Amino acid sequence: MLTAKNIHKTYKRHAHSVQVLTGVDLDVAEGEFLSIVGASGSGKSTLLHILGTLDLADSGQIALDGRRIDNLGNKDREALRNKTFGYVFQFYHLLPEFSAFDNVLMPGYIANSFLGWMSSRRAWRRRAEELMERVGLTHRKHHKPREMSGGEMQRTAIARALLMQPRVLLADEPTGNLDAKNGDSIISLLHGLNRDDGVTIVMVTHNLEIASQTDRVVKLVQGQVVTETPATFHPRLMTVAG
Amino acid sequence: MYKFNLCLRYLRTRYLAFVCIVSIMLGVATLIVVNSVMSGFSNKLKDRLLGTSADVTVGTEFFGGLEENPDALAQRILSSKSGQHIEAIAPSVEVVGTIQFSYRGRNIVKPVKVMGVDPAKQVKVGNFREYITGQKENPGLPTFELSAQALQRFEQQRDFHAPPRLPKAEAPSTGGDFLGSGPQPTDPVAPLPAIPLPDLPAVEAPKPIGVIVGHSLAHWQYKDPNTGLPEEIPALEIGDTIMLATLSGDEMRPVWSTYVVADYFKSEMSEYDSQFVYLPLEEIQRLRHMGNRATNMQIKLKPETPKSYQFMKQEVAVPLAKELGHPHSGTYVLTWQDTQGPLLAAIDIERGILNLLLFMIVGVAGFGILAIFTMIVSEKYRDIGILKSLGASNRGVMGIFVWYAIFLGIVGCVTGSLMGLGITHYINEIEKWITDISGQQLFDRSVYYFDKIPTNIEITTVVLVNCGAMFVAVMSSLVPAVRAARLQPIQALRFE
Numbered sequence: 001m002l003t004a005k006n007i008h009k010t011y012k013r014h015a016h017s018v019q020v021l022t023g024v025d026l027d028v029a030e031g032e033f034l035s036i037v038g039a040s041g042s043g044k045s046t047l048l049h050i051l052g053t054l055d056l057a058d059s060g061q062i063a064l065d066g067r068r069i070d071n072l073g074n075k076d077r078e079a080l081r082n083k084t085f086g087y088v089f090q091f092y093h094l095l096p097e098f099s100a101f102d103n104v105l106m107p108g109y110i111a112n113s114f115l116g117w118m119s120s121r122r123a124w125r126r127r128a129e130e131l132m133e134r135v136g137l138t139h140r141k142h143h144k145p146r147e148m149s150g151g152e153m154q155r156t157a158i159a160r161a162l163l164m165q166p167r168v169l170l171a172d173e174p175t176g177n178l179d180a181k182n183g184d185s186i187i188s189l190l191h192g193l194n195r196d197d198g199v200t201i202v203m204v205t206h207n208l209e210i211a212s213q214t215d216r217v218v219k220l221v222q223g224q225v226v227t228e229t230p231a232t233f234h235p236r237l238m239t240v241a242g
Numbered sequence: 243m244y245k246f247n248l249c250l251r252y253l254r255t256r257y258l259a260f261v262c263i264v265s266i267m268l269g270v271a272t273l274i275v276v277n278s279v280m281s282g283f284s285n286k287l288k289d290r291l292l293g294t295s296a297d298v299t300v301g302t303e304f305f306g307g308l309e310e311n312p313d314a315l316a317q318r319i320l321s322s323k324s325g326q327h328i329e330a331i332a333p334s335v336e337v338v339g340t341i342q343f344s345y346r347g348r349n350i351v352k353p354v355k356v357m358g359v360d361p362a363k364q365v366k367v368g369n370f371r372e373y374i375t376g377q378k379e380n381p382g383l384p385t386f387e388l389s390a391q392a393l394q395r396f397e398q399q400r401d402f403h404a405p406p407r408l409p410k411a412e413a414p415s416t417g418g419d420f421l422g423s424g425p426q427p428t429d430p431v432a433p434l435p436a437i438p439l440p441d442l443p444a445v446e447a448p449k450p451i452g453v454i455v456g457h458s459l460a461h462w463q464y465k466d467p468n469t470g471l472p473e474e475i476p477a478l479e480i481g482d483t484i485m486l487a488t489l490s491g492d493e494m495r496p497v498w499s500t501y502v503v504a505d506y507f508k509s510e511m512s513e514y515d516s517q518f519v520y521l522p523l524e525e526i527q528r529l530r531h532m533g534n535r536a537t538n539m540q541i542k543l544k545p546e547t548p549k550s551y552q553f554m555k556q557e558v559a560v561p562l563a564k565e566l567g568h569p570h571s572g573t574y575v576l577t578w579q580d581t582q583g584p585l586l587a588a589i590d591i592e593r594g595i596l597n598l599l600l601f602m603i604v605g606v607a608g609f610g611i612l613a614i615f616t617m618i619v620s621e622k623y624r625d626i627g628i629l630k631s632l633g634a635s636n637r638g639v640m641g642i643f644v645w646y647a648i649f650l651g652i653v654g655c656v657t658g659s660l661m662g663l664g665i666t667h668y669i670n671e672i673e674k675w676i677t678d679i680s681g682q683q684l685f686d687r688s689v690y691y692f693d694k695i696p697t698n699i700e701i702t703t704v705v706l707v708n709c710g711a712m713f714v715a716v717m718s719s720l721v722p723a724v725r726a727a728r729l730q731p732i733q734a735l736r737f738e
Contacts, residue, residue, distance in 0.1 A: 087632075107633060
């Protein structure tokens with residue numbers, strides 16, 4: 001469904017240039033829970049951003065359902081970010097001025113004009129409430145991000161990512177800043193979403209244990225996909241990465 | 243939707259933004275107050291100028307006056323091409339002169355402008371009755387007649403200064419005539435019997451002629467050292483005698499006569515009030531030996547005639563001057579702006595410069611917005627990235643900041659306008675309050691003789707000031723807004 005073909009990306013800073021991705025090919029199937037692993041600086045986050053049109057590749061193509069999305073105009077790209085992709089970040093990235101509930105509603109605010117919002121706000125609120133319930137944060141609805149724990153913030157971020165019923169959820173180290181217990185609950189939440197709602201999930205992580213629970217694991221080394229491990233836990237993966 | 247949502251949220255959580263509101267408010271308020279006061283001054287001055295001078299004046303270079311008979315000339319003016327715009331014409335004589343009067347036994351001489359007018363015609367070409375202190379309320383024509391009170395004072399003064407008059411001698415009861423019968427003088431040293439005066443008809447003292455004197459000519463102004471308030475001493479009271487001297491109309495020869503002050507003229511234009519002495523037209527014509535000639539024809543235009551300088555000059559003054567043989571005839575035609583223009587132009591220039599200077603306050607507010615917004619954009623770098631990752635458009639992100647500036651601008655403009663209008667409305671009370679507190683008089687009423695600070699709120703000015711402030715607010719938000727809009731989402735998100 002979501003394919004990357006021969007992706008190259010180089011970061012230039014003054015005279016230095018760092019080649020991050022050197023010809024990555026990746027194919028994400030519909031309904032798949034894929035994790036991308038690799039050492040720090042291996043380009044896994046960059047790949048995720050390029051997949052989600054948050055960043056541009058130097059060369060190569062990204063296609064969704066066979067249609068190229070890397071060369072879209074601003075308007076289509078914005079619609080894509082708003083409706084098709086949902087993002088979950090390591091640092092949650094909630095808006096500090098807004099309550100958890102408003103943060104969850106934010107993609108809805110963005111998608112609607114003032115009048116559109118006024119006529120449909122009830123439906124949006126109901127959806128946001130359902131999602132809050134789903135992530136177990138009904139009691140935290142009116143709290144500001146700074147009043148919540150890391151796990152709660154990440155769950156809020158997941159609820160926000162799900163508001164527009166995206167086809168693909170792109171998660172960048174969603175458990176990176178959480179303790180094991182909170183991390184586990186986030187991962188099981190993601191699994192539930194993948195299993196029950198059929199959301200395609202691409203997750204970047206360096207936690208191999210978490211990665212091993214996903215449908216497929218992709219390993220990036222020096223900007224290229226070196227292994228694609230199918231389905232279940234693979235001991236060799238542990239040794240290679242560890 | 244999120245634009246409003248975010249900018250309202252930022253408005254509520256960023257108190258720094260209120261600095262922008264305050265500076266916009268102050269700028270707008272100051273501009274409104276200054277413009278209202280300047281416009282009030284300008285209007286009041288214009289009213290006074292227009293009140294004392296006719297719309298258009300026909301004058302002559304010749305000291306003897308216009309060569310044509312005023313009535314015939316008026317007819318000629320009316321039947322000319324410009325005649326259709328003319329409502330009324332009044333002949334007048336305007337010459338320089340001096341007056342002399344005594345104050346506490348000493349002589350005072352002042353240069354004056356002698357205005358010979360016909361009250362019946364004068365009232366039709368401008369404010370005249372309105373400016374005569376004692377006759378403002380009179381429904382009839384203004385008059386040079388002396389009131390009973392004035393006459394009484396006049397007579398008292400005359401009797402005081404004149405040598406005592408001989409009592410009327412009575413005929414001796416025993417008398418006869420020199421040659422007739424009756425007892426003849428027997429005693430050669432006895433005094434001769436009194437000679438009875440012939441019974442001539444009583445001679446009336448010449449009737450005094452009244453004049454109307456400029457208020458400031460007749461009153462001395464000074465500042466009371468105790469209260470600091472302007473006070474006046476009447477130096478020339480109604481019923482007092484003045485001697486007026488001017489030049490004859492036919493040759494260079496001084497002519498003079500005595501007159502009695504009948505009333506004061508107070509137009510509140512210091513230039514006029516300190517110089518004008520009004521005389522009946524016939525009297526000045528007699529004094530100057532000029533027959534029934536006049537030196538000026540004052541013309542009032544019809545109310546529906548446009549009063550713009552352009553129109554008056556092109557449609558009335560220029561054709562009329564041509565008709566009257568300008569320039570070789572020595573006759574010229576001037577509009578009131580020609581004579582008073584520089585004063586009004588000075589006010590307009592002053593106003594323009596003040597506006598320019600005060601708009602800098604708004605400019606400062608603009609830079610405040612620029613600085614504060616740049617700060618907020620830097621602070622909100624990450625949030626902008628988040629919004630973009632959630633699908634917010636460049637235009638939308640820009641919109642947040644532009645709407646933010648619009649909100650600040652609107653709040654600043656509304657509060658500033660209210661403040662400005664309030665200050666303008668209560669400016670006299672505020673001035674009094676400040677004067678009371680500081681002991682320094684802010685507005686010296688003796689300069690303009692205004693009893694109040696005149697104000698005139700022009701809606702167009704208020705609207706323009708507000709539009710200008712909004713423009714500055716929005717323009718100064720654009721730079722930071724565009725910077726925010728151009729941000730790549732991932733750049734902003736990596737900004738930890």
